[in-house]
Amino acid sequence: MQPLENAISERVVARVDAFNVPIEEAPVAEPAVVEHAAPATSDEAFALTPPHNPGQMRVTKRNGGQEIVDVNKIVRAVTRSAEGLHGVDPLRVALKTIGGLYDGATTQELDQLSIRTAAALTAEEPEYGQLAARLLGAYIDKEVSGQEIQSFSQSIVRGAELGILNERLRDFVALNARKLNDAINTLATRRFEYFGLRTVYDRYLLRHPQKRFVIETPQHFFMRIACALGGNEIGETLELYRLLSSLEYIASSPTLFNAGTNHEQLSSCYLLDSPIDSLESIYDKYADVAKLSKFAGGIGLAYTRVRSRGSLIKGTNGHSNGLLPWLKTLDASVAAVNQGGKRKGAACVYLESWHADIEDFLELRDNTGDDARRAHNLNIANWIPDEFAATPPAIRRPSPTMSSTCPTCAPRFWKSARPPRRPSAILARSICRGTSCVPKMAATRLISNS
Numbered sequence: 364m365q366p367l368e369n370a371i372s373e374r375v376v377a378r379v380d381a382f383n384v385p386i387e388e389a390p391v392a393e394p395a396v397v398e399h400a401a402p403a404t405s406d407e408a409f410a411l412t413p414p415h416n417p418g419q420m421r422v423t424k425r426n427g428g429q430e431i432v433d434v435n436k437i438v439r440a441v442t443r444s445a446e447g448l449h450g451v452d453p454l455r456v457a458l459k460t461i462g463g464l465y466d467g468a469t470t471q472e473l474d475q476l477s478i479r480t481a482a483a484l485t486a487e488e489p490e491y492g493q494l495a496a497r498l499l500g501a502y503i504d505k506e507v508s509g510q511e512i513q514s515f516s517q518s519i520v521r522g523a524e525l526g527i528l529n530e531r532l533r534d535f536v537a538l539n540a541r542k543l544n545d546a547i548n549t550l551a552t553r554r555f556e557y558f559g560l561r562t563v564y565d566r567y568l569l570r571h572p573q574k575r576f577v578i579e580t581p582q583h584f585f586m587r588i589a590c591a592l593g594g595n596e597i598g599e600t601l602e603l604y605r606l607l608s609s610l611e612y613i614a615s616s617p618t619l620f621n622a623g624t625n626h627e628q629l630s631s632c633y634l635l636d637s638p639i640d641s642l643e644s645i646y647d648k649y650a651d652v653a654k655l656s657k658f659a660g661g662i663g664l665a666y667t668r669v670r671s672r673g674s675l676i677k678g679t680n681g682h683s684n685g686l687l688p689w690l691k692t693l694d695a696s697v698a699a700v701n702q703g704g705k706r707k708g709a710a711c712v713y714l715e716s717w718h719a720d721i722e723d724f725l726e727l728r729d730n731t732g733d734d735a736r737r738a739h740n741l742n743i744a745n746w747i748p749d750e751f752a753a754t755p756p757a758i759r760r761p762s763p764t765m766s767s768t769c770p771t772c773a774p775r776f777w778k779s780a781r782p783p784r785r786p787s788a789i790l791a792r793s794i795c796r797g798t799s800c801v802p803k804m805a806a807t808r809l810i811s812n813s
Contacts, residue, residue, distance in 0.1 A: 419431075419466070420432045420464060420465070420466045420468075421466060421467065422464075422467075422468050422469065422470055422473065423467060423468070423469045423470070424469075424470050425469075425470060425471065425505065425506075425509045426509070429467075432464060434457075434461050434464075437457050437460050437461055437473065437477070438453070438454065438457040440477070440498075440501070441453040441454075441456050441457040441460070441477060441494075441498070442454075442457070444494055444497040444498050444501060445494055445497075448490045448493055448494055449490075450488045450489075450490040450491075451481075451484075451488060451490050451491050451494050453494075455484075456477055456480050456481050456484070456491075456494070457477070459476070459477075459480040460473055460476050460477045460480060463476045471502075474498065474501075474502045474505075475502070477498050478495050478498045478499050478502065479495075481494045481495035481498060481557075482495040482557050485557065492556050492557040492558070493553075493556065493557070495557040496552075496553070496555045496556055496557040496559075496560045497553060499557065499560050499561060499564065500552045500553070500555070500560060500580075500581070503564060503568075503577060503580055503581065504549075504580055506576055506577055507576075507577060507578065507579065507580050507583075509576075510571070510576060510578060512578060512579075514540075514544045514547075515536070515543055515544050515547050515579075515582075515583045515586050515587075516536050516537070516540035516543060516544055518569075518578055518579040518580075518583045518587075519532065519533055519536040519537075519587065519590075520533065520536075520537075521578050522569055522578060522579070525571065525572060525578075526572075526625070527569055527572070527624060527625065528569075528587075528623050528624060528625070529623060529624065529625050529627070531595075532587070532590055532591055532623040535590055535595055536590060539597050539600075542597060542601070543586060543590070543597075543600075543601075546586070546601050546604060547582050547583070547586060548582060548608055549580075549582060551582060551585075551608040551609065552580070552581045552582060554608075554609070554610055555581070560581065563581055563584065564577065564581075566705045566706065567584060567619050567620065567705075568580075568581070568584055569584075569587075582608060584619075585604055585607040585608050586604050587622065587623050588603075588607060588614060588618065588619060588622045588623070589601070589603040589604035589607060590623065591622035591623035591627065592614070592618070592622060614629075615629075615631040616631070616659055616706070617629055617630060617631050617658065617659040617660060618631075620658075620659045620702075620703060620705060621658060621659065626658055628658035628659070628660065630660060631660065631661060632660065632661045632662070632663065633655050633660050633661070633662050633663070634662075634663045634664075635648065635651060635652070635662060635663070635664045635665070636665060637664070637665035637666050637667050637668040637669065638666070638668065638669065639668050640668055640669055640670050645669065645689055648664070649692065649693065649696055652664065652693065652696060652697070652700075652710060653696055653699075653700045656697065656700040656701075656702055656708040656709075656710070657700055657702070657703060658702075658703060659702040659703055659705065659706075660702075661709040661710070661711075662709070662710040662711070663710075663711050663713065664693075664710060664711070664712050664713065665712075665713045665714070665715075665746065666686055666689070666690065666712055666713070666714055667713070667714055667715045667718055667746070669686055669689060670683050670685070671683070671685050671686065671718060671719035671720045672684060672685025672686070672687075672719070672720055672723070673685070673719075674719075685719075685720045685723065686714070686718075686720045686723070686724060687720070687723055687724070687727070687736050687738075690712060690724075690727065690738050690741060691735065691736075691737075691738055693710065693712070693738070693741065694738035694739070694740045694741050695740075696708075697709070697710045697740050697741060698740045707740070708740070709742070710740075710741055710742065711741070711742035711743065711744055712724075712741055712742070712743055712744070713743075713744045713745075713746040714743070714744075714745060714746060715745075715746045715747070715748070715751075716745060716746070716747055716751065717751075721745070723736065724743060724745075725743065725745065727741065727743050728741075728742075728743060
């Protein structure tokens with residue numbers, strides 16, 4: 364590696380000499396006098412501002428102090444992160460960063476410029492993605508150490524003091540602090556590509572509630588997950604950390620978000636039954652979806668029991684607007700409760716094939732049409748029961764006399780002559796006895812007394 368280092372050093376010296384001219388030796392341009400087309404009452408000239416001397420520029424450090432710019436520090440930092448990456452030119456990234464210098468620039472801004480520059484070069488050479496990840500890892504380490512957090516146990520203590528982490532995790536870490544601190548493998552962060560580590564930094568690492576600085580490194584984050592899931596067994600915890608840090612195993616997002624916190628909601632997905640056909644039930648279901656989404660749960664929700672468009676509302680003697688207005692409200696709720704502010708809410712609505720609004724339902728995600736009848740944040744699914752799919756088409760075809768508006772059209776449930784695959788597998792068949800039914804090739808909905 365020495366010939367390569369010497370070559371880089373020679374190039375650095377040759378290309379940054381202009382930035383290292385001592386202040387007393389720096390050439391100062393003479394003020395240029397420009398003849399100005401002055402008004403008739405004045406013959407005065409004005410002087411241009413002399414060029415700025417790089418040797419006079421200062422940068423603001425993370426602790427608030429200032430120091431004179433030393434471009435060699437920038438070059439050394441990038442070169443150190445590029446160790447072992449033979450397809451990258453660290454000086455190319457360093458010079459781009461130096462080009463962004465201005466008097467009073469912060470070291471955070473310079474670090475972020477180096478990271479963005481390396482990430483932008485990924486399209487030319489994939490190894491620049493690894494360089495960007497290493498620079499970002501160093502940036503995270505500086506951000507954490509700048510808050511006087513030097514070890515994993517200290518990050519847990521700080522999180523507990525801020526009210527983010529629970530007492531069970533705090534006590535377990537305090538009891539095994541030395542073993543857990545010694546097990547941290549800082550070099551394991553180099554296994555990340557840039558976009559993976561950027562996602563971890565933006566969404567998963569714990570942050571100070573007010574300052575919004577991260578209070579844990581990626582390896583502290585993995586150890587926190589392992590401690591929360593290890594069952595208070597130090598052996599199991601260390602083995603789980605090894606799997607996580609080597610990226611051989613990654614838990615689901617809600618587990619990564621909430622493990623060890625004051626609200627340990629670790630499940631990924633929830634299936635909810637359809638609300639019954641009443642205002643109280645529908646709005647209670649909105650509340651259930653919002654509470655689950657708040658802590659990063661994804662929701663699967665049926666809506667088959669809600670009456671279709673045109674159905675009679677007995678309590679008001681009016682007609683229902685159907686499913687779509689209710690789903691439009693659910694769509695807005697899912698967008699508003701965005702999984703703890705870390706990612707968009709996720710919900711999938713299921714509707715069985717015999718529901719009279721099935722065609723409108725399947726158009727919810729279309730990009731054209733009336734936007735009031737679209738729900739772009741919801742996922743939709745046509746729920747086809749196994750028994751329905753296994754039934755011959757001649758039997759499951761809807762009757763032309765079925766109506767979605769006739770009060771006497773009520774689903775009657777019957778079991779297939781063939782033993783069902785599941786005891787609960789049933790078919791719904793509606794028989795209309797009314798005389799004023801409008802023939803429709805759709806199944807009716809139950810009409811409640813509300």
